[in-house]
Amino acid sequence: MHHSSKQTYRARWVMPIDGDPIPNGMMIVQSGRIASISSFQDSKNEGELIDLGDVAILPGLVNTHTHLEFSDLPKPVGHTGMELADWIREVITTRGMVDHQTRQQNVLKGHAEATASGTQLIADIETTPMESIAPNTIAFAEVLGLSQERGDERMSQAERHLANNTSPDSRCDVAAISPHAPYSTPLPLIERCVQVAKQRKTTLAMHVAESPAERELLTNGSGPFAESLRTLGLPIEAFFPWTKANPVSHLIQLLAKSPRALIVHGNDLSETEIEQVKSHPNCSIVYCPRTHHFFQHSNHPVAELLAAGINVAIGTDSRASNPDLDLWGEVQHLLKHRPDLNPTDVLRMATANGADALGRSATHGRLAAGMPANFITVATSADRVDQLWSDFSSSSVSSSSMSSAARPAPQS
Template sequence: MNFSKPKPDTTQTYRAGWLLPISSPPIKDARITVVGGVVAKVESFSANAGNASVIDLGNVAMMPRFVNAHTHLEFSDCSEPIGAPGIALADWIGEVIRARGVSDETSRQAAIAKGVQESADAGVGLIGDIATTPSAYPDSIDPLIVSFAEVLGLSLDRHRERLAGAATHHQALLVSSSVFSAISPHAPYSTPPDVIAECSRRANQHGVPLAIHLAESPDERELLDHASGPFAASLRRAGVWREGIFPYTDDSIPSILETLAPAPAVLLIHGNDLSEREIEIISQHRQMSVVYCPRTHHFFGHDRHPVADLLRSGVRVALGTDSRASNPDLSIWEEVRFLLQKRQDIDPQQVLAMATLMGAEALMFGSPRAVSSRLQKRAIGQLVPGKTRFDSLLMVPTAGKQLDSVFADFSATETSQLKFCSANRPSDGHNTDN
């Protein structure tokens, strides 16, 4: 059966067991009024009974689609993670380079398209993607994408080439309505300090986010502070060691944070090895966010992630999947389930915010600092009456009568059990009268 788009003045009312707007408190037994496909009003069902026809969605919790704040879509053709669980980061990077040595632009675009579709199927509405330039996305895109042009290379020729590619990438995306430009100096072990500074300058100039892999492991810190350890050995074996870059300083990570500070939004990817002092510095810069990839962190066997300390310090923490090179899939919902099961020290409502609103804020959606008005006006990762389309919401099955029971149900609910709302028809709902 075909369903036409709702007319602008079409009004429909839905009832759901729970509504989780994210930016406001959960509503039990919720009433959602939709006008022309846009959520116009949310309230407790008992607050305004009325006599209008209602579509009862039953035992579900409704919430916004997810935000994957960090991934590498070009690795979406990996059938399983590269390397054995517990592999050292420096060794894993070498394995990735060897595994991807035969990759070309055509295979990369095919992998990206596969990753976009997998993300959409998993309820992701916004992706922060690290892109090897030149890079392109499918013509028809469901999730919005913030595409970070990756800049790396310890040699002058390599990082100059990548900086030029980032400039071309930015210009090409100015006309896109669904893919937004950003920049990523890959990591301090692959990108010289002056190039990181240049990326920060460009992010500030264009009003776009910047992402950098930082504090991934103690081995990274040993390289940056002392020019020694497994990373130094790996770079020398690969023949890319360049004298005069390492060590950065005696206080490398705080120095890097200071270099990044001019950028309007900074995503610090992973942050597995952040110290208390570094967390305090980050907390003083509201434009900085940490992106935590729980299952990738678990794959490498890192020490316990300081995510709870970051949240207590007021640092925005978003969730990412990293890539299929270190993760079995691209489902942010599975990252949520992992945290609900493994990190009971984090409030479940914060976990959901990390999977939605905090990711959107990290990527500058709704930010007044964004140069693009398209970013300023978007309500992503939250339900905002008057801005949120009904078909941008998800339904998670739950018969829970209290929030703790709802979250217990969530931890047991697989990605395949999530359902999408439709403004054109009810999804497993039925008509009732109040």
């Protein structure tokens, strides 16, 4: 870089995340990395001063669960409040077999949409193979199949995806694995995914406890999911009910054997299951607020999960159940519709908690000395913290200030 390699950014607020919001804050950046964060002092101002004015500086957002391959959809599939099992059947029929190239284009389209609205790390569930992985993305190979043949085929693609995109030191892995859901992935296949996650020291994500119908299928082999799977011509008696006493508990125990497990949705977790997740610090829950709202599920246990000290992150899910891929829209939805949540927690779920869930706490989700200076800004004229939250619920993310302006210098 030929211009000054040291900049001082000043803003009305700086939000480090691991610490209180700083009014009239400054962040000193040296060669693309944060040197320090504090309240503004003129004497300490070093290098080029960039006064960002009436904004809050935040770390880039982390979208801990999405399916970018649906990014071509102009609006969600089906209608609000529909039964999840019916929606899934509709998604399967509307998608048909999208070819490989179209999928890749959809992923890039979704990636562009997400990053334009301030997201700087994305956990994307993908139908492998994918030619290339978009920047700042962890690509989870989706594994599913109620037939041996389909399961084996998805599994071998996933193993190839991991072999091509993980390194032995696993510091910068961009690949992970995702057994899809308990209604689409038989138990032995889920067990194989856990084994692979352990071998590759990578993250595993799975849709779990998404609706009461899922529990009914696993426990009794009946209900809306059983009907839907039958309609698709699948031999459900061969797989359901599970022969385990408490199928969801059994599943949590199994997933917890992975180095890091993302339990996606968790809309229907019982108190006992919440206690169980709490006993495994390597497990995080990923809540998708606007998708939850689309299905009109009963109140999400997010407050109970946070109270239990569980790491909760948020995701947008896909455009098949959400109007867009703007993670800040999820933050705003929660600030407006869940007054029972502490706004600080809401912001953490969109930043640090997501980075922690994905094993990226050293590079994403917080602003701290030594970290890459990738940040975003949100307009605010707040003088007090409570005004800040009310501005956040209406102001959109204005820019990914640093993500293109200054890249951290390569480590020698």
